[in-house]
Amino acid sequence: MNTSDIYREEIIDHSKHPRNFGKIAKPDVRYKEKNPLCGDEIELFVKLDSHKKVKAVAFNGAGCVISRASASLFTEAIKGKSVRELEQLSAKDALECLGLSELTPTRQKCALLVLETLKRGLKKYQQKTK
Amino acid sequence: MIDAAKIKKDFPLLNQKMNGQPLVYLDSAATSQKPQAVIDAIKDFYERHNANIHRGIYRLSEEATELYEGAREKVQKFIRAKETKEIIFTRGTTESINLVAYSWGRQNIEKGDEIIVTEMEHHSNLIPWQLLAKEKEAVLKFIPIDDEGRLKITKLDSLLNKKTRLLAITHVSNVLGVVNPLKEIITKAHSNGTRVLVDGAQAVPHLSVDVSELDCDFYAFSGHKMLGPTGIGVLHGKRELLEAMPPFMGGGEMIKEVTKEGATWNELPTKFEAGTMPIAQVVSLGTAIDYLNGIGMENIWQHEQMLIAYALEKVTAIPGVKIYGPLKPKDKGGVLSFNIGEIHPHDIASIFDEEGIAIRAGHHCAQVLHRRLGIPATVRASFYLYTDQSDIDKLIGAIKKAKQLLL
Numbered sequence: 120m121n122t123s124d125i126y127r128e129e130i131i132d133h134s135k136h137p138r139n140f141g142k143i144a145k146p147d148v149r150y151k152e153k154n155p156l157c158g159d160e161i162e163l164f165v166k167l168d169s170h171k172k173v174k175a176v177a178f179n180g181a182g183c184v185i186s187r188a189s190a191s192l193f194t195e196a197i198k199g200k201s202v203r204e205l206e207q208l209s210a211k212d213a214l215e216c217l218g219l220s221e222l223t224p225t226r227q228k229c230a231l232l233v234l235e236t237l238k239r240g241l242k243k244y245q246q247k248t249k
Numbered sequence: 250m251i252d253a254a255k256i257k258k259d260f261p262l263l264n265q266k267m268n269g270q271p272l273v274y275l276d277s278a279a280t281s282q283k284p285q286a287v288i289d290a291i292k293d294f295y296e297r298h299n300a301n302i303h304r305g306i307y308r309l310s311e312e313a314t315e316l317y318e319g320a321r322e323k324v325q326k327f328i329r330a331k332e333t334k335e336i337i338f339t340r341g342t343t344e345s346i347n348l349v350a351y352s353w354g355r356q357n358i359e360k361g362d363e364i365i366v367t368e369m370e371h372h373s374n375l376i377p378w379q380l381l382a383k384e385k386e387a388v389l390k391f392i393p394i395d396d397e398g399r400l401k402i403t404k405l406d407s408l409l410n411k412k413t414r415l416l417a418i419t420h421v422s423n424v425l426g427v428v429n430p431l432k433e434i435i436t437k438a439h440s441n442g443t444r445v446l447v448d449g450a451q452a453v454p455h456l457s458v459d460v461s462e463l464d465c466d467f468y469a470f471s472g473h474k475m476l477g478p479t480g481i482g483v484l485h486g487k488r489e490l491l492e493a494m495p496p497f498m499g500g501g502e503m504i505k506e507v508t509k510e511g512a513t514w515n516e517l518p519t520k521f522e523a524g525t526m527p528i529a530q531v532v533s534l535g536t537a538i539d540y541l542n543g544i545g546m547e548n549i550w551q552h553e554q555m556l557i558a559y560a561l562e563k564v565t566a567i568p569g570v571k572i573y574g575p576l577k578p579k580d581k582g583g584v585l586s587f588n589i590g591e592i593h594p595h596d597i598a599s600i601f602d603e604e605g606i607a608i609r610a611g612h613h614c615a616q617v618l619h620r621r622l623g624i625p626a627t628v629r630a631s632f633y634l635y636t637d638q639s640d641i642d643k644l645i646g647a648i649k650k651a652k653q654l655l656l
Contacts, residue, residue, distance in 0.1 A: 123600060123603055123650075123654055124603060125599055125600075125603070126596070126599075126600065126654050126655065131654070131655065156611060158612070158625035158626055159593075159595075181625075182593065183593030183594075183595040183596045184592075184593065184596045184655060185595070185596070185599075223599075223602075226595065226599060229595060
């Protein structure tokens, strides 16, 4: 009864002690996105270096274990990536980053909230810097 | 007393495994499972009676019409309506309420008029009134609830005034399980000249409803929550009101005579049943009513009272679990909404799913209510005649597992 396929130790650790949790002053990318289904909310901050690569990243907001763990692992993974690389990230990449292949479509939305937030933030950033 | 273990055998879906575990279905407030008799009725209709109703002169069409109208009579008797003309078939509760909002509402609500709803309404009994109020520049008012989720009835007096045209209220809350004191509310509204629409989606499946005794003006409910198929619902309305209302949808069957210039409308209830109706669904809803009558609505209510009392006793004993709605089983249906510490309801639902337990997590189409409770979402377990104590024991086990894993 007390084992779980989804809620393994690494996921729970990242949810309880999320990496990159907080805010960044003067970010290049800043975006807030909501999952209307469950009210999960993520605000994402990205600071770029002179080569347009991720220098620092942070997120905050309230959400379920899956959305928090996903945001924690995802933000760890995108450090050092270029804007071009970020734009090419797919849902598959984000789910691989989380390491959960058994999520149902509804729960995948929780996991992909951080990716969605990044994509929309990047779009806003591109429009701004055009 | 109901033998739920025996009843379970009538429901093929309940006898399967989910994620390697025996399925524990605790989401009947969303939709009920179907007994074999209802499934057979749909099959039987298509195998032996299928034809379009009303217009056919041939035998098969007459048979289909008889079955269709026979189901209307079953519905009429089931909710104790005065006559079959007052029973309109719709797609579900949502369509029934929208029918009233568009047809009666557009005819009777004017600028500055007031509509009263409650803080516990499902979106299906809120959004149609918001739309109508916006269109007509009418005012929407809310009966507040207290911290236990009961309506503050005393506030009703100050909300009612000479501009109040309609009071739209749920019979049983889909989140809190509260059974509202309709009789008292309807009497007050009527003495103010205010019409009353009741959302009975969570009531008709679980308790004995008597629309004549309630004296409500409109009563809406769905077939799929009461063992029937999806795609079929009912609107009960007082005859004189329905007769005065313009049609909701235009099309075949709802007309009497059509010329290039215009048309006249058919008699009740056909005036509101445009196009080919979901005939097999209506017929099998009749079968669902037969099944419920066979068990007895009073027995079903007593059974759910026993279950909710048992669940409340067990769940309140677990530290860290917060229950929403009244903590006393009396005046509460078989609906238990709760949260476990700070664990997100979606995580709880996923853990329960791993145990083969189907519950619902979210705002249950009642965002105004959740905002009032100060939370974004809850976990909801809901019971029915096929739920037994062992289902609730498994629920308790899963709550403990979720706590252990995530708290």
